[in-house]
Amino acid sequence: MEQRLVFSRPSRRRHFTLIEIMIVVVIIGMLAALVGPNIIGNLDKAKVKNTKAQLVNLKSAVQQFYFDMSAYPSRLEDLITNPGDDKWDGPYIESKTVPKDNWDNEFQYNCPGDGQPFDIISLGADKAGGGTGNNADISCWN
DSSP states (O other): OOOOOOOOOOOOOOOHHHHHHHHHHHHHHHHHHHHHHHHHHHHHHHHHHHHHHHHHHHHHHHHHHHHHHOOSSSSGGTTTTSSSSSTTTOOOSSSOOOOOOSSOOOEEEEESSSSSSOOOEEEETTTSSSSSGGGGGTTTTT
């Protein structure tokens, strides 16, 4: 029997060149530049919509408080803890604390409100009165 020796060529591993890596990094950067602003814009819209939903819930809780007590609460905390009245049938909201808006601000409660019996306001993203766009104040009556 004849024995054959087989010599194999050493395998060469191909590595990425610096140019190929730079091209991939540029493409990823361009994608991030195109997609990033859309994601941030949608996050801001979602914060506004969620804050509006919270205002609707708080407005309903204040109105339910009024139906039970024949008076509006003097502060939003009265929706959670009894202000000392036997007619109180709360808590009127499920959370143990008054929720904050989506920019981590406390809601502003005014009784009487501006042309309404009460008003609950979020100051928006800028955390100051007034503003436009995402910085605009949001009222429970909007």
